[in-house]
Amino acid sequence: MTEKIRETLRDSKKARWTALALASFTMMCGYFFADVMSPLKGLLEGQIGWTSSDYGTFTSAYGWFNVFLLMLIFGGIILDKVGVRITGFGAALIMVIGTAIQYWAISSTTLQGSSIWGIKSQVFFASIGYATFAVGVEVAGITVTKVIYKWFQGKELALAMGLQVALARVGTAFALAFSVPIAKITGVADVSRSVLVGLIALCIGLLAFVVYIFIDKKLDQSIADAKPDNLEEEEFKISDIRKIVTNKGWWFIAILCVLFYSAVFPFLKYATDLMVNKFGVEMDLAGLIPSLLPFGTILLTPLFGNIYDRMGKGASIMIWGSVLLIVVHLLFAVPFLNNWAIAILLVIMLGIAFSLVPSAMWPSVTKIVPERQLGTAMALIFWVQNWGLMGVPLLIGWVLDKYCITGQTVRDGLMVNTYDYTLPMLIFAGFGFLAVLFAFLLKIEDRKKGYGLEKPNYIR
Numbered sequence: 001m002t003e004k005i006r007e008t009l010r011d012s013k014k015a016r017w018t019a020l021a022l023a024s025f026t027m028m029c030g031y032f033f034a035d036v037m038s039p040l041k042g043l044l045e046g047q048i049g050w051t052s053s054d055y056g057t058f059t060s061a062y063g064w065f066n067v068f069l070l071m072l073i074f075g076g077i078i079l080d081k082v083g084v085r086i087t088g089f090g091a092a093l094i095m096v097i098g099t100a101i102q103y104w105a106i107s108s109t110t111l112q113g114s115s116i117w118g119i120k121s122q123v124f125f126a127s128i129g130y131a132t133f134a135v136g137v138e139v140a141g142i143t144v145t146k147v148i149y150k151w152f153q154g155k156e157l158a159l160a161m162g163l164q165v166a167l168a169r170v171g172t173a174f175a176l177a178f179s180v181p182i183a184k185i186t187g188v189a190d191v192s193r194s195v196l197v198g199l200i201a202l203c204i205g206l207l208a209f210v211v212y213i214f215i216d217k218k219l220d221q222s223i224a225d226a227k228p229d230n231l232e233e234e235e236f237k238i239s240d241i242r243k244i245v246t247n248k249g250w251w252f253i254a255i256l257c258v259l260f261y262s263a264v265f266p267f268l269k270y271a272t273d274l275m276v277n278k279f280g281v282e283m284d285l286a287g288l289i290p291s292l293l294p295f296g297t298i299l300l301t302p303l304f305g306n307i308y309d310r311m312g313k314g315a316s317i318m319i320w321g322s323v324l325l326i327v328v329h330l331l332f333a334v335p336f337l338n339n340w341a342i343a344i345l346l347v348i349m350l351g352i353a354f355s356l357v358p359s360a361m362w363p364s365v366t367k368i369v370p371e372r373q374l375g376t377a378m379a380l381i382f383w384v385q386n387w388g389l390m391g392v393p394l395l396i397g398w399v400l401d402k403y404c405i406t407g408q409t410v411r412d413g414l415m416v417n418t419y420d421y422t423l424p425m426l427i428f429a430g431f432g433f434l435a436v437l438f439a440f441l442l443k444i445e446d447r448k449k450g451y452g453l454e455k456p457n458y459i460r
């Protein structure tokens with residue numbers, strides 16, 4: 001007698017894609033807000049008198065609570081202990097609270113003129129708001145990974161994760177493209193207006209997650225109904241943290257992650273300046289070339305995810321993506337390749353690398369650790385990654401000031417330094433070399449342990 005496999009809600013295409021759309025929408029709003037201030041640096045200086053170091057303090061706040069107060073790790077543990085509904089709701093709420101604090105700080109006139117611990121009060125509270133928001137958005141990021149695994153395991157797992165990342169990139173692209181127009185919409189520039197739009201978007205994102213909670217409850221009910229013997233699943237224990245950090249495969253992914261992302265996100269922070277100094281692009285247009293990066297990844301990340309689902313080769317995809325990263329940064333370093341058309345080509349190639357690695361890396365984590373440890377494992381990877389995202393921009397800034405100043409010039413009526421970017425680009429290429437090494441180690445470990453990284457995710 002053949003036993004019929006009982007279906008759960010995840011077998012309904014409509015239900016699982018709706019669940020993905022809701023959770024990804026919340027993340028998209030988070031990514032929009034994460035970058036809403038990036039194009040406003042000049043306006044912040046002009047409108048509310050922020051200096052470059054004020055702006056630097058504010059951006060570095062992203063890691064304050066996540067890295068130093070270990071909030072990200074606590075978030076992962078909470079996720080594995082209490083599940084996606086409470087954690088996701090809490091994370092989305094924290095994003096809203098952080099954003100509201102930041103909006104209050106930026107729009108308030110009462111904070112101007114005073115300081116706290118040597119930091120302008122307005123910068124201080126805006127940074128506290130941003131640091132709070134960062135806890136929410138990072139914990140939401142790991143929660144969404146678990147949400148996607150819950151719905152898409154054995155199905156279109158990497159495609160779904162790729163689509164989630166693609167929607168997040170849409171959020172980033174919207175912030176880069178529309179933050180300045182929003183601030184200037186009435187003709188009088190007001191940076192707080194863009195922050196307010198981000199706050200409204202996040203409130204809608206919170207509502208979307210509330211709707212998700214209802215579908216998630218139905219999924220759990222359908223799983224319980226379908227389980228014939230009603231076996232209790234093993235629960236996450238604090239001792240599982242030891243199991244994660246003694247897992248070599250997990251370390252290889254965490255190190256690959258910090259190396260790869262350190263050669264992309266921190267590079268983007270200096271890319272506009274690189275366009276001016278090396279490729280001779282006008283200041284006003286220089287930001288346009290790096291801003292092309294998210295657009296390519298919107299199409300390519302799900303495409304590569306789909307390839308991984310159907311054909312496997314996850315570890316190989318990560319190796320190829322890291323090799324491409326080296327090629328891009330080495331070509332950026334070659335002094336005579338200084339035509340802006342080459343810069344565009346290299347950013348497009350970087351976009352391909354930045355689609356290849358994430359499309360394979362995040363689904364691969366689910367093959368290396370069991371579901372009950374997924375939140376904590378992801379949180380620990382993000383934590384390691386956040387050190388790189390915080391430290392590498394500081395390292396590059398220090399290298400530029402110490403070794404790369406070539407002279408001075410007048411731009412926009414201000415005397416500024418000119419830089420030779422060869423050394424910073426070689427440093428980024430060095431991260432790429434190490435990333436390839438760890439991607440290979442991961443592939444070898446996969447062969448030894450049989451994680452199935454080279455196998456398709458889709459079980460027909």
Ligand SMILES: C[C@H](N)C(=O)N[C@@H](CCCCN)C(=O)O
Nearest residue numbers: 138141144145165358362382385
């Ligand atoms: C910045 C954040 N820690 C991060 O690494 N985000 C990834 C996407 C993670 C997707 C998890 N479902 C990114 O590439 O933006």
